[in-house]
Amino acid sequence: MGDEKLHLGLAPLRSVFRCSTNILDLNHDTMLRVYDYLTDMTDKVRLASTAPKFREAFKIWACKQRHKLALEDLETMKLPEMINFFTLAGPYIKVLQVDCAWHEKESLLMEFLAEYCKNLEEIYYSNVTDDFHYRTIMSRMKHLKRITIDCVDAEDVLSFDLQSNRGLEYFELINGCYTGKHLCGFPKLHTLILRDCLLWNSGEFGIPLRSLRILNLDDCCFEVMNESLYHKIADCCVHLEELHFSGCDSHFEVIAQLPKLKRCTLKTWVTSNELNIGFLNTLAEQRGNKLTHLHLSGQFEITIEHARALGLLHSLQELRWSNNDILEDDHFKFFNDLGLLDTYGMSFCGRVTDIGLMRLLRKCAQLRLIELKECDQITNEFVLNAIGCLAKPSPGRHLVINVLGTKIKESLLTSIEYLAPLNNVKLNFVCE
Template identity: 25%
Template sequence: MDTRNQSSIVNLPPQQLSKIYKFLVETNDKLSLAQTHPVLREAFKIDAGNHYELLDLESLPFTDWKFIFSACGSTILGVMSYKVKNSMAGVILAAKYCPNLQELFIAIRDEYWNQVKPYLKRLKKVEDLRLTNNYSPIDLMNTLLELPKLKTLKLVRFNRKDIMQIKHLQQLQNLFIRSDHTVNMYELCSSMSQLESLEMEFASIDIPLGKWEPLWPKLKLLSIGIEDFRTEMPYLPSLETLHVTFSPDMELSELFGRSISDYAKSLQVLRLNSDEITPVHADNAKTIGQLKSLKSLICSDMNNTYLQFIKLDQLQMVILQSSNNVTNSGILRMLRGCKNLRSLDVSGCRRVNKNVVAPLLKILKQHDVQPDDPLVLTVRFMSFGDAVQTTATDPNNNLLLIQKSNNIICERPYTAYDASLDIEYLSDDSF
């Protein structure tokens, strides 16, 4: 192309020139062309649109970073990197070229923190900040206080001392803590009245007498691994979803305490994780049975005895994980007491097999389930075989849809006896 023709091309409006990039498949070709002239650079920005809205630094060659930041900086809303040195470079470039940055997901270390924090403070529009550390000591507070719009904070592998600094961030709406250190939930979050979601991997519950109300009036989701609790959990009026990981000897009734009657009217989703079955599980199952507003239940290590306590009219979804002691009869007992159940995952129950289908269909008919709103049963292929393909239903009354589970991770090795055919599965008076 001679100079005269090139001059005539760049005199075209950038909007029109941006169409050239539609014919270039390789990103390198687009970047090479864009760097030949300011007008072609502007055309590249138009063509890119929101393609670089969330910039994953590891997915791009280092040599292209500066140009992409400088050309598309105003449209970049998020930057992420899992490598420390890349993160440092990303923050510096974002501070220079990205006035509208809202999300920043980076890895940090104490030896680089003093270099990063002056640039991080300049990102005044950041709302979502996620920091990954290796437990190195980092003084976060002075820097985070410079981010007035910060609403979501995720801290991974920070030590307890540095985590506790953030208790002054009263504007936070979403807080996620993943650390090997146990953190007192009240001490960290008592002043965060705007919290809508809180996730802590290892938490302790110890709320001083007289400090129960008002605590976290807007909290909708709470996910905690409870290491110890010295007091019961206060009633959280907006709480809809509760995920709890607990020790085998923990009792739900003690956790809910005097608030169980209030949670019975408001809690909609409950997920429970425990390491092993203990006698306490029976009491926990009875407590679950009191939560009359519950719509979704995810739990592990259940057995037939525990399932009989779960009779909830509002319950729509149940996932049973690693529950090798649950048999067909246990599933049928639970289904009898949950007439609105429409999604049931028994892929973690190795003793539940295709012989459950016929009596299950009978219960669905008794509950007046309609073909346009069937029960979806998720199963292990090895236990159900051809029933997965045929759904084993009456073609004139399709009340049951059987599907194969894609998740095999949650199933622990099977150790219980698995009878080829259990008479109790087929007997109407056995459940």
């Protein structure tokens, strides 16, 4: 470790034992505590290899922990030490981190992982290319529940096999190319995240079984957009509770028919695109009593009809707007039925002023948190008006305002109004 790391790891115990105490005379509980003082799994295994008594203590200790291994930690190991490491620690490793840019001892490591780490439940891949040598680990496991693959280039079409892992619950692909072929038929898959991905053949897009609860298609690029994708989501993902999607396509309103949808993020970067009014009306008419979280992002047009439809989402607890210079104070006039709204967030919305936010605050009696980022029309006046509004008899109502990049000044924190005993507003200046 050699001896130096063992020496440092045991240093906190010196105050407990006399110098004459032999390390092998430590009682069982103290031996277990020794492993808590060592941070690296490799050092724990080296300690376990020093004596049978420490080996047995390691096995007992390891059974009660959830162990993580980064393959780069093994790069300096020679073969005999690597064999010893996997023999002792392999059965207890549940989480694996793989930097695919590191090719040292690649074939050897994959064999050791397949032979000794049969209880792996999570793998996190980074720097993945279509070469993807470490993909064979997945096909040789049977208990994987969570997979994250972070790619170097979205053009890379990956090939992998997960079919032996019938308990797969979570799959995430970042900056890759997804063809829809690999993730159908997993009965326990509840989360599918495709972030910044290129989606090929969306008309044949494979939707997993009805167990899916979360679907994230955030910032994805569709090579060929097809309305059948929306219908597949609506028809197949009947238990979907959370959906993140980029686009305001005219067919998107079928998504609003999902019977259990609670959280929705809709994003578009097309300035001429209009937010699908059919989508909002369907939410308001059919699912307004279930949707609790809604995030709208992008430069889409917002009409009075849109505002009225949003105002009818009476179960909404959180509403967020991002990157929209069309949202105006007048839109807040129609938010009359948002009685459960607890959190309101707004970022890069340059037309909304203090007047709009005060309308929201007066209409939404349950509002407890407002988060503002880069909204340059919001000033000290809003905070002062909020203090005055909440100082009136309204039992137990407090408001937190988190701000970044507005015209609200930090000097407000020392003002007479802010320091007054009846002030129920807390103002936080947030750093990036």
